[in-house]
Amino acid sequence: MTGEVWLRVRGVGKSFAGVPALDGVDLDVRAGEVHGLIGQNGAGKSTLIKILAGVHRPGAGTIEIEHEQVSFPDAAAANAAGIAVLHQEPQVVADLAVYENVYLGLVPPRVGPLIRRNEMRRTCREMLERLGVTLDVDERISALSAAQTAMVGLARCLLLGAQLIIMDEPTASLGAHEVEQVYRTVERLRADGLSVIYVSHRLDEIAALCDRATVLRDGRLVGGLDHDELQDRQNLVRMILGVEPSRLVRADDREPGEVALSARGLSWRNRVVDVDLDLHRGEVTGIAGFVGAGRSELAHLLFGAARPDAGRIEIGGAPFRASSPREGIRRGVALLPEDRRHQASVGEWSVRENLTLAALSSFASGGFIRRRRERERYAIDEGRLGIKAVGAESRFSHLSGGNQQKVVIAKWLATDADILIFDEPTQGVDVGAQEEIHRLVRDIVADGRAVLFISSDLEETLRVSDRLLVMREGRIVADRRARTTTLQETLALCFGAEDPLAGHVG
Missing domain, CATH: 3.40.50.300 (P-loop containing nucleotide triphosphate hydrolases)
Known part of the structure; x- marks a missing residue:
């Protein structure tokens, strides 16, 4: 009660x-x-x-x-x-023991200058017992599962007297078990x-x-x-x-081309579970889903940044056994990750250096980078993508979010990739830059390439995509044409609500 x-x-x-x-x-x-x-x-x-x-x-x-x-x-x-908060990503130090993490940021019990570690261990066990959890309090956090790590965070909340x-979102990154x-x-x-x-x-x-x-x-x-x-x-x-909004109608709905990439039975660490999908040339395939649905994990698998536990991937009908992102790039796959500042760029480098980072061999001769070629490429992409910068030597970190994203897109276009994966491409950019990025995506597929588009903005996903996949708890739970799907239907599928219209594209 x-x-x-x-x-x-x-x-x-x-x-x-x-x-x-x-x-x-x-x-x-x-x-x-x-x-x-x-x-x-x-x-x-x-x-x-x-x-x-x-x-x-x-x-x-x-x-x-x-x-x-x-x-x-x-x-x-x-x-x-x-009041205490258990954050979605628990605030822990991987190399410290469980009991040390429970006391993280708190004043430990002391006798003079000496820390009473046995008392810390005893108190930690008491907090875990209140949660119904049994853990070795001397175990390092790095050895724990995600659920066990969350329990350590909760034990700290109890120690705070919450x-x-x-x-x-305590279960966002957890497997069903x-x-x-x-x-x-x-x-x-x-x-x-x-x-x-x-x-x-x-x-x-x-x-x-x-x-x-x-x-x-x-x-x-x-x-x-x-x-x-x-x-x-x-x-x-x-x-x-x-x-309920009216159905979103695309003005440029087009028939897809041949399959550029296919995956069958793809699984990884309970975050991607038995996924089948086909990416077609000339088509934007959108993935809708919430935090923890497995969207970004799937993107990294298709790029080669992670190796699946089960399943197979084919690119152009030939097996793709990912060993590193380098292999993905060699096979014509590009990934624009969600975290562009840490995973897709070097903030202190120039726009020119960032723009050619993924295709350096194309701008080198005799073992030397040809800056003239890099500047020529920048001049092309500046006009084509509408990059607004003082010049090719401008520091990347000085650009607006939208212009940073355009440079990252240009970097991958320089690789001549046939399959481009966009993970939250408009996150943190203004409305004008969003529309320009949407236009670029449509231009890419019009050129006969395949695009996988991931966004937390469901309306954006429907607006940009030709085909819509919905992920929930690591699985693809729906496959539809975007132009005949409403925002409410998409949201219901993401949440797992009963949907009488749920089904698959034939």
Whole structure:
């Protein structure tokens, strides 16, 4: 049974650079309650979590704990008030032991200058026992599974004295066999009288675990639902999405060409599970899905950056046995990764150097890089892609996000790749740059190449793609023509809601 309201949020708002991220949001969480927080990407969930965690100060509204108004100037103040966060990526140090990670950032018990490690170990075991978990507290974090690592993060929350634990997508990166452990732990926390704010894109989890839930959309409160109401998946999807949009119609729908790349039975570490797909020349294949669905992992497998545990890949009808990204590039595959700053570019290098990075042999002669050739290539791509920079020698890090992305695209076009994988290509760029990138994608397939397009923005995925694949929990659960699929149908498939129109393209 849940108790009285422990946390009360009223009229909370927050803006960044004048743009509202939250606008007048209310939230009540009762003692001993598991409370779901639901919404699309950009709905305001992360901003609300950061306000409750003391990372951001609200621009408006009030927060009360047990009927006393509080404010959190920093994370330590939120912890002291009884709020702790289990982040989607647990904050741990891989080379430290379990007990050392539980105490990470905390003052350990001491006798004079000596740390009482045995007391730390004993306390750590007690916290893990409260969670129903048995671990060797001297084991290094690097030896643990993702679910076990999450339990270490929860043990730290308990050590902080948390009365409310915010769990942010706790099962996003877990296999099915590990998810059950998280479920059992949530039930133990509730039975122990603690409150949980549970953030998840998986509606089956919300319906099974939560006593109540709050739905956000575009930074505003849509409404609250009790446990029985959460069982109506279609109504929940409508609340998350808003009014059902009309079907998106593409003006340039075209017939696909021959298969450029195919995969059969592709699996990897329970994050990609038995995936079959074909990428056709002259076609944009979009992948929709939420965090943890396996989209980026699939992209890395197709590029050769990871080796599958099972299944096979063929490029142009010939087997592709990935040994490294170099082999993927040699076979005509290009990957524009989600993290362009760390995985796709060198910020301190010039635009010219970044642009030719993936095809240096084409710009070399006699063992030397021919800068003149590089500059000639930059001049071509500057006009073709609309790159706005002072010149070829401009530092990459000085460009806007949209222009950085255009340089990364140009880098891969320089390889003459036939298969291009775009992972979140418009993340962090303005609307104008988004439209230019969309145009580039359509130009690439018009040239007879194949594109795999991955985006967390479902409307964007539908708008850009010819064919739509939906991934959930590592599997492809739907294969459709994008122009005949609505945004609501796509969202329902991503969430796992019942969809009477679900099916496969014949």
